[in-house]
Amino acid sequence: MRILIVEDNKTLADGLGRMLRDAGYVVDAVHDREGADAALAAGGFDLVVLDLSLPDGDGLEVLRGIRARGSPTAVLVLTARGALDERIRGLDHGADDYMTKPFEFPELEARIRAVLRRHAGARGGxxxxxxxxxxxxxxxxxxxxxxxxxxxxxxxxxxxxxxxxxxxxxxxxxxxxxxxxxxxxxxxxxxxxxxxxxxxxxxxxxxxxxxxxxxxxxxxx
Known part of the structure; x- marks a missing residue:
């Protein structure tokens, strides 16, 4: 399964990438909205781990673009924006899950598995x-x-x-x-x-x- 990390903090993106590769995923990372739009236009991703606070725009616009294209790609928002209205806005815009920073990697990995299971239509994992x-x-x-x-x-x-x-x-x-x-x-x-x-x-x-x-x-x- 192929995952795109959209995260402006390069140290965090590199760390997430290493851990997800160790878990058996194919991983790419970009650090801004422009890079995310270009990567997603090329296609081929099963899941996007999406930060909302990007240096050149709001990650919600990336999410809107994914859903406007009718893409089946799963999206897990991973952001410091933890307010209730922010979480609701993210889910209403089409996120499959919403997780706030700071976080523990085992929980993130479990949420990724759960999202991918739902998209695969798997029963009982x-x-x-x-x-x-x-x-x-x-x-x-x-x-x-x-x-x-x-x-x-x-x-x-x-x-x-x-x-x-x-x-x-x-x-x-x-x-x-x-x-x-x-x-x-x-x-x-x-x-x-x-x-x-x-x-x-x-x-x-x-x-x-x-x-x-x-x-x-x-x-x-």
Whole structure:
């Protein structure tokens, strides 16, 4: 899953980025409204962690822009503005959650998981396809209760596919959610991850179908 941090305090943004990467997320960070608008125009994010006090404008304008475009991207506001009317305004403008500074990282991470679960339509923090269960909280894939030994990239590809099981997901969409701005991932690399996942899933009655020229779909065989 790919997260955009919009935070003018670069030290805080760097610290959040490190902790979220350690938790298995792909993370980019920008430090003003202009950077946020440019990043979001490029697309590819599952969640935005949004500060409201930006040096070149109000973060609420970033939030308004996301919702005006009809974007499904989840937004968690993380700000020093803790007054009740501020919290109400943020939620009314379309924030999925609102958290005030100072904060504890374990709570922020838990709120991120909760927001992503809701957007994924997960029940009980789990995504399922046949015998395959993806535990969003533990970030673990299990078949018949046994955890699959997957790399971080393979796990992320599988999460993307099971989140849209039975539907085709494009290679471009997968690549966008596996890499940050300063990294590059070819479609050939995506094919390699999918190939390795196929070998792990097919013995259990699952397949990753190739829709030629379109992408992949995770299905029960």
């Amino acid at each position: 789990r995504l399922e396809c046949g015998p395959l269960v993806f535990d969003l909280d533990a970030r673990q894939a299990l078949i018949d209760g046994v955890a699959l030994d997957l790399t971080a990239r393979e796990l992320n590809v599988l999460q993307i596919l099971i989140g849209r099981s039975e539907r085709v997901v494009s290679k471009q969409h997968i690549a966008e959610r596996l890499t940050a701005f300063d990294a590059d991932l070819s479609e050939n690399a995506v094919e390699q991850y999918v190939s390795r996942l196929r070998k792990r899933l097919e013995p259990h009655g699952l397949r990753i179908r190739t829709a030629r020229g379109l992408g992949y779909a995770l299905e029960v065989a």
